[in-house]
Amino acid sequence: MPSTAYHAPGTVEDAVALLAADPTARPLGGGTDLIVQMRAGRLSPGAVIDLKRIGGMSGVHRAGDAFAIGAATPCTALKADAALSAAWPGVVEAANLIGSVQVRNRATMAGNLCNASPAADSVPALVAAGAVCVIAGPSGQREVPVEAIPVSPGKTSLAPGEFVVEIRFPPKPAGGGDAYLRSTPRTEMDIAVVGAGVSIVLDGEGICTAARIALGAVGPTVVLVEDAAAALVGSKLDDDALAAMSQAVQAASNPIDDKRGTVSYRKAMAGVLARRAVLIAASRAGAKA
Amino acid sequence: MSKIRVSTTVNGDAAEFLCEPTSSLLDVLRDTMGLTGSKEGCGSGDCGACTVVLDGEMVCSCLVLAPEAEGRTIATIEGVAEGSVLHPVQQKFLEHAALQCGFCTPGFIVAAKALLDRNPDPTESEVRYWLAGNLCRCTGYDKIVRAVMAAAAELRQERTPA
Ligand SMILES: Cc1cc2nc3c(=O)[nH]c(=O)nc-3n(C[C@H](O)[C@H](O)[C@H](O)COP(=O)(O)OP(=O)(O)OC[C@H]3O[C@@H](n4cnc5c(N)ncnc54)[C@H](O)[C@@H]3O)c2cc1C
Ligand code: FES
Numbered sequence: 028m029p030s031t032a033y034h035a036p037g038t039v040e041d042a043v044a045l046l047a048a049d050p051t052a053r054p055l056g057g058g059t060d061l062i063v064q065m066r067a068g069r070l071s072p073g074a075v076i077d078l079k080r081i082g083g084m085s086g087v088h089r090a091g092d093a094f095a096i097g098a099a100t101p102c103t104a105l106k107a108d109a110a111l112s113a114a115w116p117g118v119v120e121a122a123n124l125i126g127s128v129q130v131r132n133r134a135t136m137a138g139n140l141c142n143a144s145p146a147a148d149s150v151p152a153l154v155a156a157g158a159v160c161v162i163a164g165p166s167g168q169r170e171v172p173v174e175a176i177p178v179s180p181g182k183t184s185l186a187p188g189e190f191v192v193e194i195r196f197p198p199k200p201a202g203g204g205d206a207y208l209r210s211t212p213r214t215e216m217d218i219a220v221v222g223a224g225v226s227i228v229l230d231g232e233g234i235c236t237a238a239r240i241a242l243g244a245v246g247p248t249v250v251l252v253e254d255a256a257a258a259l260v261g262s263k264l265d266d267d268a269l270a271a272m273s274q275a276v277q278a279a280s281n282p283i284d285d286k287r288g289t290v291s292y293r294k295a296m297a298g299v300l301a302r303r304a305v306l307i308a309a310s311r312a313g314a315k316a
Numbered sequence: 317m318s319k320i321r322v323s324t325t326v327n328g329d330a331a332e333f334l335c336e337p338t339s340s341l342l343d344v345l346r347d348t349m350g351l352t353g354s355k356e357g358c359g360s361g362d363c364g365a366c367t368v369v370l371d372g373e374m375v376c377s378c379l380v381l382a383p384e385a386e387g388r389t390i391a392t393i394e395g396v397a398e399g400s401v402l403h404p405v406q407q408k409f410l411e412h413a414a415l416q417c418g419f420c421t422p423g424f425i426v427a428a429k430a431l432l433d434r435n436p437d438p439t440e441s442e443v444r445y446w447l448a449g450n451l452c453r454c455t456g457y458d459k460i461v462r463a464v465m466a467a468a469a470e471l472r473q474e475r476t477p478a
């Protein structure tokens with residue numbers, strides 16, 4: 028990589044200017060995807076723009092009853108934040124399934140999202156939570172839902188000069204709970220064959236009033252399955268509702284066939300994992316209702 | 317591309333080096349600073365042989381760009397023993413024969429010490445999960461886990477005032 032420059036700007040404006048000046052420049056979060064790809068010769072950016080020196084870019088912030096996570100915050104720091112872990116355990120657990128402790132001490136959720144791998148573990152959990160990205164760019168800041176960032180494997184909707192500054196969560200609804208589960212051949216250091224993120228809200232009677240269900244690794248990008256959520260809303264999460272939800276999940280799954288899992292296995296597992304994740308999310312919702 | 321000057325602290329001492337913008341921290345430690353204890357097993361974050369502690373957190377130094385170390389504090393395997401006195405983790409690795417070829421050992425010791433520094437009483441399963449990012453092709457892991465558990469027990473004794 029002879030011709031790659033390294034910059035560590037101190038402000039968002041400087042980072043935007045550096046990224047805008049060179050369309051091949053890449054933001055650097057934890058580098059656990061970017062540096063691997065550069066070493067493998069798959070990517071040779073003109074410049075690497077390290078986001079970690081920008082003020083406010085690392086850490087979990089709270090605005091009222093809503094959380095915002097700086098784009099350069101490593102996954103292990105999420106786990107260390109008790110309030111975030113209590114409010115969004117599914118998201119924190121998903122981020123802490125990534126790699127090893129060494130990897131999680133560097134890896135960020137923004138990098139997980141912007142690497143645009145269909146199997147990225149934190150992404151279905153973020154989508155289920157209804158999180159949005161704050162994006163900085165040459166024409167100022169904009170907010171987009173997490174699911175609008177990846178467009179195909181390895182590609183995002185970010186324009187030249189743009190990068191994710193922060194991931195914002197909606198206020199945690201009363202009676203809300205979330206969960207993320209993945210299926211992998213081994214428990215650590217493996218890539219999801221299927222991932223399912225769920226966020227639901229239960230009222231005082233145990234009736235589901237809102238739900239979001241998102242799948243990873245069963246299509247070119249994360250899939251938000253509205254039919255699956257609709258199958259739960261209005262129910263008490265009885266067997267019929269859960270079966271209808273699983274069916275909607277299977278119908279929305281369009282996975283690839285490879286040595287790690289066949290199409291039929293991935294589809295079936297998507298239904299199973301979504302069901303298990305709903306039940307975990309429900310127990311969390313109940314615990315706080 | 318001109319080289320970048322980086323000032324850091326390595327094992328408690330101020331250290332300066334010149335590096336290419338995309339050199340890895342591992343390459344600088346080994347080739348520029350002569351600290352060859354950290355090993356390169358894979359260069360892709362999978363094996364943990366290059367594990368160092370950066371600002372208090374263990375990371376794969378093969379996946380850190382050397383210029384990122386500006387102003388940061390780095391601890392490597394070379395700083396684990398105090399002079400000729402081995403750290404309990406090192407001593408227990410010897411006693412329990414937790415190494416064969418030894419290539420993975422520096423990474424395991426740095427990682428195990430990082431665990432025991434924050435949790436001197438881990439369960440076996442906590443040890444195994446913590447070390448999941450360190451690969452060993454020789455020992456079958458069991459002796460490593462036993463050595464770490466034994467080191468934890470010794471550290472707890474040392475820390476308990478008589
Ligand atoms: C050994 C190992 C195991 C792994 N296991 C898993 C796993 O189990 N599950 C999983 O999902 N992933 C896994 N990964 C992949 C990787 O660790 C994650 O995707 C991680 O979250 C990437 O975050 P990062 O901060 O390191 O990203 P980086 O490598 O810094 O960046 C990734 C991409 O996103 C871009 N980018 C980074 N930050 C921003 C931003 N703020 N705005 C815009 N673009 C940005 C970069 O330019 C780059 O293209 C593993 C990687 C390794 C090395
Ligand atoms: S050499 Fe760094 S993880 Fe293998």
Ligand code: FES
Pocket residue numbers: 414415416417418419420421451452453454455
């Ligand atoms: S002792 Fe040989 S790789 Fe671990």
